[in-house]
Amino acid sequence: MNRDCMDEKAIESILNDLKSEDTPYERVLSSMCTYPHPIAVKACTQFIGTNLGDPGLFAGTAEIEREVVRMMGALFNNPDAHGYITTGGTESNIQAMHAIRNACKNTAPNIIVPESAHFSFDKLGDLLGLDVRKADLDSDLKVDLGSVESLINKDTVGIVGIAGTTEFGQIDPIRELSELAMSKGVFLHVDAAFGGFVIPFLPKAHGHVSEFEFDFAIPGVTSLASDPHKMGFSVIPSGGLLFRDHSYLSRLSVDTPYLTVTSQQTLTGTRSGASAAAAYAVFKYLGRAGYEKIVGRCMELTRELVARAREFNIKPLIDPVMNVVALDVPDADLARSELKKRGWIVSTTREPRALRLVVMPHLTRENMLMFTDDLGEVVKNG
Numbered sequence: 001m002n003r004d005c006m007d008e009k010a011i012e013s014i015l016n017d018l019k020s021e022d023t024p025y026e027r028v029l030s031s032m033c034t035y036p037h038p039i040a041v042k043a044c045t046q047f048i049g050t051n052l053g054d055p056g057l058f059a060g061t062a063e064i065e066r067e068v069v070r071m072m073g074a075l076f077n078n079p080d081a082h083g084y085i086t087t088g089g090t091e092s093n094i095q096a097m098h099a100i101r102n103a104c105k106n107t108a109p110n111i112i113v114p115e116s117a118h119f120s121f122d123k124l125g126d127l128l129g130l131d132v133r134k135a136d137l138d139s140d141l142k143v144d145l146g147s148v149e150s151l152i153n154k155d156t157v158g159i160v161g162i163a164g165t166t167e168f169g170q171i172d173p174i175r176e177l178s179e180l181a182m183s184k185g186v187f188l189h190v191d192a193a194f195g196g197f198v199i200p201f202l203p204k205a206h207g208h209v210s211e212f213e214f215d216f217a218i219p220g221v222t223s224l225a226s227d228p229h230k231m232g233f234s235v236i237p238s239g240g241l242l243f244r245d246h247s248y249l250s251r252l253s254v255d256t257p258y259l260t261v262t263s264q265q266t267l268t269g270t271r272s273g274a275s276a277a278a279a280y281a282v283f284k285y286l287g288r289a290g291y292e293k294i295v296g297r298c299m300e301l302t303r304e305l306v307a308r309a310r311e312f313n314i315k316p317l318i319d320p321v322m323n324v325v326a327l328d329v330p331d332a333d334l335a336r337s338e339l340k341k342r343g344w345i346v347s348t349t350r351e352p353r354a355l356r357l358v359v360m361p362h363l364t365r366e367n368m369l370m371f372t373d374d375l376g377e378v379v380k381n382g
């Protein structure tokens with residue numbers, strides 16, 4: 001800390017300079033986050049000083065969080081879901097597995113996750129002392145059910161399905177995983193950190209609702225993670241963790257004798273009510289119709305991007321299921337660095353290695369067209 005104080009203008013000027021070093025989202029095709037909706041920013045500012053870690057002091061904010069959980073429960077087909085607003089998918093996955101581990105008596109517990117699982121599962125394996133066993137993917141880059149089944153043993157406490165994989169945007173066969181989980185008597189956690197605010201709003205290919213099943217409508221699903229700070233248009237940090245009923249959450253309870261409540265089930269102690277308020281505001285403001293419009297536009301751009309890539313003879317590893325695309329280019333790392341020289345931030349997948357693109361709401365059609373032109377040239381010259 002400097003010894004001398006600075007005046008407001010000087011601080012503002014330094015902050016502005018440093019902010020200008022950040023990459024604006026417009027040319028970013030690697031991130032699953034985007035600009036938050038203005039109404040979320042407004043609510044965030046209003047609730048910035050609130051602490052949901054001590055909810056007795058913030059009765060109104062606590063009610064907002066309960067309403068956000070109710071809204072997410074309704075979206076994911078379980079109005080009775082219990083949970084809380086986390087800092088994101090990582091914390092949600094940690095706490096889901098934490099509850100599952102606590103529910104079981106095994107001394108050397110393991111969980112089965114798809115090879116495509118987010119690296120948060122590596123973190124939580126380490127933290128929770130869980131052996132994280134990785135199941136192979138099939139040719140569609142969904143988890144292979146035979147591989148999952150072969151990894152289950154007497155110490156398996158839970159299995160995980162991904163609804164919207166980070167690298168491929170694929171949806172695992174959650175109904176089949178649910179049948180397997182129920183037949184083996186283990187928990188099933190669905191990581192819909194990204195897909196939770198995409199899948200329910202996908203254009204209706206077959207009838208009235210989205211054709212993909214992934215949530216509590218499937219009986220074996222015991223918990224689900226979905227992040228308002230990704231396609232939910234809320235502020236960072238806001239994640240959502242939902243359990244089928246209260247019994248799971250209570251397994252995370254610790255006594256909090258000197259607070260306004262007697263127990264806490266959350267990972268962090270002090271936690272921002274601004275996250276809940278922002279999610280509340282944007283959910284209420286956009287409603288289903290608003291999200292359908294945003295997701296519909298992202299999907300249109302994704303399809304157009306893939307069609308243009310095909311004109312350059314670049315094919316996707318799978319036809320896009322959501323607004324995440326993995327393109328099969330001869331040298332993905334080289335293409336990534338060449339695109340960076342042209343001002344585009346993209347990423348690569350692990351296995352199979354491909355160029356990974358996320359078509360977030362901040363990508364304009366004009367930029368998508370410029371990007372695909374650059375991509376075509378980069379691949380031709382590579």
Ligand code: PLP
Binds near residue numbers: 088091093162227
């Ligand atoms: N799960 C999935 C499927 C994700 O795609 C991500 C992040 O991209 C996470 C979990 C982790 O989310 P966070 O970075 O918000 O902790």
